[in-house]
Amino acid sequence: MPTAITTRTRMRLNLNLNLNLNVNARLRQTPVKLASSYKPSLRTSDVGAGTWAWGNKLIWDYSEDDDAKLQKAFDILVDGGVSFFDTGDSYGTGKLEGRAEQLLGDFASNYRPSPSPFAPSPDNLVIATKLAVYPWRITTKQMKNALAASQKRAQGRIRVVQLHWSAGNYQPLQERCMWDSICTMYEEGLVEAVGVSNFGPKQLKKVHDYCAAREVPIAVAQTQYSLVSCQQEMEDHRALCADLGIQMIAYSPLGLGLLTSKYASLVDDDDNDNVDAALPTSAVRSSLLKGALPGARTLLRTLRSVARDNGRTESEIAVSWCVGKGTLPIVGVKNVDQAQSVVRCNDGFRLSAKDMSRLDEASKTFEQPIARNVFLTK
């Protein structure tokens, strides 16, 4: 796929998207639509996958030996109709920066559609990257170069570009240039849709208005959102997205792994050794999860109960709660089991209003909201 999207390529993509939609109608009963002036709008599965862990040794214990396992997980996701993949040019620690984009490009190229009639073509995947708003990236040209580098790593498969965070908090003059850069990328047909990440409601409205004046729709806005991260600020963000026709993306929908059976099974266990044994080896994530667990007991008990009532796992219920709120959750996936769980989240299941409100109430009992992303602006 060339970097610039030609009219012919666009027509082919749209045709593929339509075909894909029909074939996957059973799997994706209400596909998510992303704002774009390309017709028809980009559509994706109800639930997507995130790749922060792919290449991250510090927080996610990544090792190059994991790549074969990750390719299998990717194949299962795509075979199962999961079509939205979130990545970022800063994903990958140290020398591995950009690793997640590169792996996505490799996996999509290596992917061989299964004989299943539901298997989409890799060309139908919606790969969305986030460009880091580093303080030294101050011109549109620099951002376009960054996108070109991402496209090279991902073998030209990136269709959506997002600003990873806003410079509004620390370098307001840089901010306008960042907004110009995503508009220019869209106007020049380098991507099919644009979006932002970690923009609080005030900043989101500003960037929306700027882009709207150039007739560039903001398709997606991602923020940290889950049963352990749904404070008023996030709810304001959700309301604003609904108002402006922006698809809100919920990142860290499992609270970095807290909202899963692994931790739900520990809530009645007072043996510290069992808790310690369940914690990840990464010191950062381990201390975060250990600190959050005591305040999450009531929430995790409710999650477990709703999961049992619906014949689903705790993580599937936590993700379905995000879907029930109208967001597109992107689940961090590291292995085959987790990929299968995300595929099950895409089968059209919806929580009842009663279960949604049970979970809403339980989320209020969580005493120590997962740390707010430092990059999130007002």
Ligand SMILES: NC(=O)c1ccc[n+]([C@@H]2O[C@H](COP(=O)([O-])OP(=O)(O)OC[C@H]3O[C@@H](n4cnc5c(N)ncnc54)[C@H](OP(=O)(O)O)[C@@H]3O)[C@@H](O)[C@H]2O)c1
């Ligand atoms: N825009 C931003 O600034 C930003 C920030 C953060 C994340 N994101 C995006 O959002 C994605 C998801 O967020 P996240 O990775 O932070 O966290 P998350 O989705 O809340 O949690 C992911 C972790 O939960 C565990 N897990 C996943 N599925 C599971 C299952 N079915 N059963 C049990 N455990 C399961 C895995 O860890 P273990 O197996 O180790 O337990 C996995 O790595 C990221 O990959 C990234 O693409 C964006």
